[in-house]
Amino acid sequence: MTQLVWFRNDLRSLDNSALVQAARAGQVRGLFIATPGQWRLHQMAPVKMRLINNAVTQLSGHLAALGIPLDVVALDDFAAIPAFLARYCQEQGISALYANREYLVNELARDQAVAAALPIACHFSDDALLAPPGSVLTGQEQPYRVFTPFKKQLKAKLMAALPEVQPRLKGQSISQAPVPEFSDSAFDGQLADWPQDEEAALLAMRRFVTERVADYKAQRDFPALDITSRLSAALSIGLVSVRQCLWRLLHEHQDAVWDDASGPGTWLNELIWRDFYQHVVWHYPLVVKGRAFQADTDAIAWSYDEAAFKAWCEGRTGFPIVDAAMRQLVQTGWMHNRLRMIVASFLVKDLLIDWRLGEAFFMRHLIDGDFAANNGGWQWAASTGTDAAPYFRIFNPTEQGKRFDPDGRFIRSFLPELQGLDDKYLFEPQRYPGPLDYPKPLVDHKQARQKTLAMFKALKEG
Ligand code: FAD
Structure with a gap:
């Protein structure tokens, strides 16, 4: 029986929780569903859509090297996904679906609808953050409303146990069907300086952590210096995982977790801001509906x-x-x-x-x-x-x-x-x-x- 990995904001073959879990269960097939209509509704920039298209093409190559076929389809919006998946899973003889969780209201509702529509098991993993929403709470089991105590609590968790990087998969390479175009290629020019592939993203991250992070605290506020990592696009579509960033950072600079005043410590704090705001949207979905937090x-x-x-x-x-x-x-x-x-x-x-x-x-x-x-x-x-x-x-x-x-x-x-x-x-x-x-x-x-x-x-x- 085949396990399906549904890729979303995790466009990489390395350190991908859903992919590793599916591979443990048996033979794997991958699927990416482009939803340009939904993305436009969510105001996604055309350049980001283009980046996703190129990243899926690269992912297809990485999966082919592992012997994992990837299907890429375009539907208009999230509403069309449950019925499509029900049909697809039946046609492909899929026994279980695996995906990494997204924490926004529409995405959570989409996944619920999928789980309800499929007669097979659906496994959703926490993969996108240093710590999943709901796991960093005050002594009274309440979500944090400000960053600094959230950061302290999250760092205490990290010091107690670091989130593990998933093992690398192995496989026999296959040939792969070409990835269709689902976005406007006019934006390819704007992408020249950005990693569009997991290997390029890893390289950029390693370079930043070894060559630039030491100066990060002192120089990060000066736009002409170009000292920041510029990993935000890669992180936003999961070309690189935040765990990979954390492990590499700590491998090079062990003190980053407790030395807030250093460049590496300051950069870790930025990664924690990323977690913080994801926790906020999960705990307070009103902000997703255009409302002020206060x-x-x-x-x-x-x-x-x-x-x-x-x-x-x-x-x-x-x-x-x-x-x-x-x-x-x-x-x-x-x-x-x-x-x-x-x-x-x-x-x-x-x-x-x-x-x-x-x-x-x-x-x-x-x-x-x-x-x-x-x-x-x-x-x-x-x-x-x-x-x-x-x-x-x-x-x-x-x-x-x-x-x-x-x-x-x-x-x-x-x-x-x-x-x-x-x-x-x-x-x-x-x-x-x-x-x-x-x-x-x-x-x-x-x-x-x-x-x-x-x-x-x-x-x-x-
Ligand atoms: P670095 O300084 O190298 O930081 C490393 C990573 O930490 C970033 O790639 C990002 O993933 C995360 N990060 C850093 N700062 C923040 C922050 N304040 N909040 C959350 N995560 C952070 N970041 C986005 O990724 N997407 C957005 O849409 C976005 N919109 C923003 C809007 C406003 C008004 C402001 C003030 C900030 C916004 N940020 C956003 C945060 C921040 O500006 C960018 O993450 C950062 O400039 C990206 O550059 P970098 O990758 O070189 O960051």
């Missing part, structure tokens, strides 16, 4: 000023660091973390625009778009979320530019119109006495800040 902040009368939002989207706000960052996003499908915080703060706290518009725009463009991390990041910036930045912490976009891009290298690389501008005008081009093909600032930051403070203060005082 319910009182849903009373804020956000702005929906279309012209201002358009200027932000197009990188025409008149604040160079904001504009360069937004152009990085639109042109490359990725944005540096410090910049994500700056542009999110600007949209919400300077323009007072609903954070949900920014959240959706990010998803429509990010190659690493991940609902939990994105929603968590936006709600943090908007002071509506779990670990929300206190409402009175409002980034000054001019000062952030001076501090984190001091020689203007990043700004100049995305704003050709400011390339020749003298350093002393670069962060405030409106002060340049001559003509300049660059917009005036969309708002007066000081005034906008006062308005936002007053609005939040009124809300908090009821």
Whole structure:
């Protein structure tokens, strides 16, 4: 009898819990179901869809080397999956289905519907995180609402027992049917710098951990330095597992678990943020339905000023660091973390625009778009979320530019119109006495800040 592995956000043959469990039970067949209609509904960026298509093609080759056939089909949405799987499993003589769990509302409902529709056993594994949702709780068995105690608790778990990396499978190679196209190849060009295959992702991760992580804490906030791992896209579709990252990190830097102040320790904390936000969406599914984590902040009368939002989207706000960052996003499908915080703060706290518009725009463009991390990041910036930045912490976009891009290298690389501008005008081009093909600032930051403070203060005082 054949075991079916249904691949989703785990597009790798190494350290894949579902795959290893299925292989222990017998002969394996793989399946990937593309659902472009559902993905569009979830605002998935076309570049991410393209990445998935290419990654599935690579996965097909890795599975072929292990003797595992992979079928790839395209259905429009999740609703079509249970009936399709029932038919497919019967035709292929499948005795059990294996898959790795996803923790969002629609994905959980999809898996429930599949389990109900199939007359065979369905085994779902926790594979995507350092610790599954529900396993990191307070002393009162409640979910954590802020990051730091969550991190402490998770680290204590890791120190007690590290999650194991799965053994490597062996097999006789076979030939594989070609993987069909289910996304727009126009985006191949944007993918050149990203790992699209598990081997490339592993190599990138190892290089980062051996060559760059030591400087991570000191340099990670400077977008021109390109010091961060750039593994977010690979992690978001499971080209590399977070366990592989953890083991390699600890192999090279044993102190990462207890030394928060080191580069490796700081990077581990970022991986734990990834877990944290996945736990949040699982414990508090309301955030998946467009609601603020802090319910009182849903009373804020956000702005929906279309012209201002358009200027932000197009990188025409008149604040160079904001504009360069937004152009990085639109042109490359990725944005540096410090910049994500700056542009999110600007949209919400300077323009007072609903954070949900920014959240959706990010998803429509990010190659690493991940609902939990994105929603968590936006709600943090908007002071509506779990670990929300206190409402009175409002980034000054001019000062952030001076501090984190001091020689203007990043700004100049995305704003050709400011390339020749003298350093002393670069962060405030409106002060340049001559003509300049660059917009005036969309708002007066000081005034906008006062308005936002007053609005939040009124809300908090009821
Ligand atoms: P590194 O600095 O090398 O970090 C390693 C990994 O840790 C990342 O690849 C990522 O998987 C994880 N990570 C790092 N920071 C965070 C964080 N704050 N929250 C959750 N996970 C984190 N990250 C996404 O993966 N997808 C998103 O859609 C996303 N949207 C964001 C939106 C906003 C407004 C903000 C402020 C942050 C967002 N982040 C998102 C988090 C972070 O910006 C990116 O993970 C990071 O920039 C990716 O670059 P890197 O791989 O070089 O990260």
